[in-house]
Amino acid sequence: MSKWMKCTLGDIITFQRGYDLTKSKMIFGQYPVIASNGIIGWHNEYTTETPSITVGRSGNVGNPFLYNGRSWSHNTTLYIKEYKNCDKLFIYYLLKELNLKNYSSGSAVPTLNRNHIHNLEILVPLLKEQQKISKILSSLDEKIEINRKINENLEEQAKEIFLENFVRNEKNYTNWEKVSLIDIANYLNGLAMQKYRPKENEESLPVLKIKELRQGVTDKSSELCSCNIDSNYIINNGDIIFSWSGSLLVDIWCGGTCGLNQHLFKVTSDKYEKWFYYLWTKYHLDEFILIAKDKATTMGHIKRENLKNAQVLIPSDEEYKKLTLILKPMIDLIIDIKIQIQKLSSIRDELLPKLMTGEIDVSKIDI
Numbered sequence: 001m002s003k004w005m006k007c008t009l010g011d012i013i014t015f016q017r018g019y020d021l022t023k024s025k026m027i028f029g030q031y032p033v034i035a036s037n038g039i040i041g042w043h044n045e046y047t048t049e050t051p052s053i054t055v056g057r058s059g060n061v062g063n064p065f066l067y068n069g070r071s072w073s074h075n076t077t078l079y080i081k082e083y084k085n086c087d088k089l090f091i092y093y094l095l096k097e098l099n100l101k102n103y104s105s106g107s108a109v110p111t112l113n114r115n116h117i118h119n120l121e122i123l124v125p126l127l128k129e130q131q132k133i134s135k136i137l138s139s140l141d142e143k144i145e146i147n148r149k150i151n152e153n154l155e156e157q158a159k160e161i162f163l164e165n166f167v168r169n170e171k172n173y174t175n176w177e178k179v180s181l182i183d184i185a186n187y188l189n190g191l192a193m194q195k196y197r198p199k200e201n202e203e204s205l206p207v208l209k210i211k212e213l214r215q216g217v218t219d220k221s222s223e224l225c226s227c228n229i230d231s232n233y234i235i236n237n238g239d240i241i242f243s244w245s246g247s248l249l250v251d252i253w254c255g256g257t258c259g260l261n262q263h264l265f266k267v268t269s270d271k272y273e274k275w276f277y278y279l280w281t282k283y284h285l286d287e288f289i290l291i292a293k294d295k296a297t298t299m300g301h302i303k304r305e306n307l308k309n310a311q312v313l314i315p316s317d318e319e320y321k322k323l324t325l326i327l328k329p330m331i332d333l334i335i336d337i338k339i340q341i342q343k344l345s346s347i348r349d350e351l352l353p354k355l356m357t358g359e360i361d362v363s364k365i366d367i
Contacts, residue, residue, distance in 0.1 A: 004125050004358055009098075010118030013091055016081035017057065017114060018073035019047055032067060035074040036060040039067070046070040047079070053092050054079045055100055058111045062101030066092045078114050087127060089134035094124070097356040125358065132362040133355045140348040147341050151334050158330050162279040165323060166313050177314040181284065181307045184314075185269040185277035187242065190260035191233050193225045203227040208235050208258040210243050217255040217342065225259040233260045238335045240267040240278050245301035248289045250282045252331070254338035263301075275327040276320075284310040 021033055021043065029044025036056030048054070052071035056063040057078045065077075066089075073079035080091065103117055104110040124130065181187070190208075198204035206218035207225050235241065237254045245263040260266050269277050287310070292300030315323065354360045 004123045006121065006123055008118065009120045009122055012084050012086045012124065013080050014082035014084075015055075015078040015114035015118065016073075018054065018075045018077040018079055020075040021072060031070055031072050033072045033074055034065060034067060034077060034079075036063060036076040038065055040074065043072045046072050048073045048081075051088055051092070052079065053088070053095070055095055055112065057114075058109060061104045061110050061112050062099065064092055064095040064100075078112060085127065086124070087130035087134050089138050090124075090130035093134060093137050093352060094122070094356060097352055098122070123358075125362075129362050132365060132367050135367050136355065136362070137348060137352065140344050140351075144341050144344050144348075147337050147344070151337050151341075154330050154334050154337075158275070158279060158327055158334075159282075161323070161327060162283065165315070165319075166280075166283075173313055176316070179312050179314055181277075181280060181310045181312055182304065184272050184280065184312055185267050187244075187265040187267055187304070187307060188232060188260070189244075190262045190264045190266070191225075191229065193223060193259060193261050196225045196229050196259070198224055198226045205229075205234070205257060205259045207261050208241070208253065208255075208264065209261045210246050210263065212255065212258070213241055213243055213249065213251060213253070213264065214247060216251075216253075216338075217345070218258055222258075223261075229259055233266070234258075235260050235266060237339055238274075240274065240281070241265070242267050242281055244288070245292075248285060248292055248300075248302070250278070250285055252278065252335055252338065254335060254342055256342070273324050273328055275324065275331045278331065279327070280310075280312050 018034075023041065026033065026041050027044045028042055031043050031046040032039040033041040033043050034048075034052060034054050036054075036059035048071050050067075050069050052065075052067040052069065052073065054065050054071075054073050054077040056065075057076055059076050080088075083091065098120070100112060100117055103120065104112050105116065125133070193207045203226075204224040205227055206212070206222040208218070209223070212218050212222055235253055235258050237256065239253050240250070241253045241260075242250045242265040243263065244265055250267075267277055267281060288302045288306060291302050291306055294300075314320075351360070355362065
């Protein structure tokens with residue numbers, strides 16, 4: 001068993017409060033401006049050396065963020081100004097495990113005080129073991145990031161093929177049928193899940209709401225619903241989900257089985273392949289976002305009549321089959337990679353507490 005040392009967080013790192021920078025004063029440059037929710041812009045000056053490790057000071061309190069480069073740390077963050085004989089990447093994973101949100105103060109607007117968290121008592125292994133732990137965890141994060149970039153590239157390629165064939169190439173459209181989104185797909189609105197809570201000793205499912213759709217996964221804070229809801233409202237990996245109220249977005253869900261909440265559409269079709277109704281729905285998303293912004297309500301949304309008014313072009317059978325041969329494998333691969341990302345993320349999240357508490361001893365592992 002490796003030797004672990006008792007110390008305070010301030011013994012191994014020094015936090016510094018970030019610096020204010022309004023949008024009007026940002027001068028576009030190569031350095032990201034990192035706020036409590038991540039990158040919010042780019043600037044021509046930096047405050048923080050690489051790797052830039054910040055935690056949310058206000059707003060998204062306690063959330064650690066890593067950027068492998070210089071950055072401007074916004075005043076909604078605390079950034080690490082000094083490392084004291086410790087592995088920098090190990091510190092990032094340590095901060096994730098510490099869950100610093102629990103140490104925020106202030107009832108109306110919770111904030112994180114650097115002097116307060118400097119005094120936190122922690123246990124850390126020797127530097128050599130720190131390096132091994134960070135290497136194990138960062139190798140998983142690197143694989144996740146590679147997969148995400150592959151999917152971004154696949155999404156962009158699919159979008160370009162779609163635009164080239166359905167938007168830019170006008171000579172194709174003369175004999176193509178014009179219909180609407182509701183003619184090619186079914187848009188099933190979710191349930192008001194507060195009415196379908198699991199009963200005592202009943203199996204449950206996490207509820208898919210806008211928050212979960214945005215982060216791509218359910219978590220411990222996700223609400224639960226009964227497993228015995230209508231099967232049409234149960235979401236599985238690969239299902240197309242369209243948030244039509246609040247934050248409008250369309251995505252392929254690969255975060256595991258869950259129940260569909262209201263304000264989200266499950267998009268399916270008995271007539272067309274997934275690539276077809278997914279890319280057409282995404283194509284109209286910007287238009288729907290503008291419609292939602294014009295709503296004089298607290299939460300912008302679209303209606304079914306907007307789906308009915310969204311034009312879709314139906315290609316000839318020959319053209320449809322040709323495009324299916326190209327685009328179906330791309331969408332299938334995107335789904336497979338998303339599932340791989342979730343599996344890698346689960347492995348990393350299971351390893352993190354075990355490595356950070358010494359439950360898994362890395363002292364004799366040769367890395």
